[in-house]
Amino acid sequence: MIVFDLHCREDGTRFEGWFRSSEDFQDQRQNGLLVCPNCGGDQVEKAVMAPAVGRKGNQQLARPLPERRPVVDPGQDAAVATMAPLSDETKKALVAMAEIQRKVLEKSRWVGGKFADEARSMHYGETEAQPIHGETSIEEAEQLIEEGIEIAALPFPVAPPDAVN
Numbered sequence: 001m002i003v004f005d006l007h008c009r010e011d012g013t014r015f016e017g018w019f020r021s022s023e024d025f026q027d028q029r030q031n032g033l034l035v036c037p038n039c040g041g042d043q044v045e046k047a048v049m050a051p052a053v054g055r056k057g058n059q060q061l062a063r064p065l066p067e068r069r070p071v072v073d074p075g076q077d078a079a080v081a082t083m084a085p086l087s088d089e090t091k092k093a094l095v096a097m098a099e100i101q102r103k104v105l106e107k108s109r110w111v112g113g114k115f116a117d118e119a120r121s122m123h124y125g126e127t128e129a130q131p132i133h134g135e136t137s138i139e140e141a142e143q144l145i146e147e148g149i150e151i152a153a154l155p156f157p158v159a160p161p162d163a164v165n
Contacts, residue, residue, distance in 0.1 A: 010041035032085035040095035
């Protein structure tokens with residue numbers, strides 16, 4: 001996998017994209033599969049980014065590398081997923097959803113990894129109820145729901161405030 005910093009020429013949004021290869025990026029771009037997560041525009045291009053610099057030969061890794069698994073050829077019978085370019089109607093719907101999420105998040109407080117604790121604290125009356133957003137595991141989210149605490153997943157990924165480019 002390769003990660004590229006991407007840039008939307010329509011609204012200036014900068015975001016990351018992960019691809020199997022540079023050719024995969026080009027194919028997706030030419031087929032209209034790359035869209036800005038902020039405005040839904042398809043004028044997405046690679047942004048200038050710092051090169052990934054490898055470690056020196058005398059430095060040790062912080063942790064051992066995971067064991068490599070053999071690459072398996074799926075063969076001729078494998079199904080191939082194809083995607084058509086998004087329709088204008090779908091693009092408009094995605095842009096509208098992104099705008100709604102943006103407005104909701106403006107009135108919400110980022111709590112990071114403390115999401116489950118903060119949600120419980122408000123639910124049980126220990127702190128004043130207010131809109132929050134953050135991160136939690138699927139297991140923790142399921143426990144919150146079982147406890148009767150209303151939560152919802154956001155339709156689009158949210159970067160923590162201190163991690164935004």
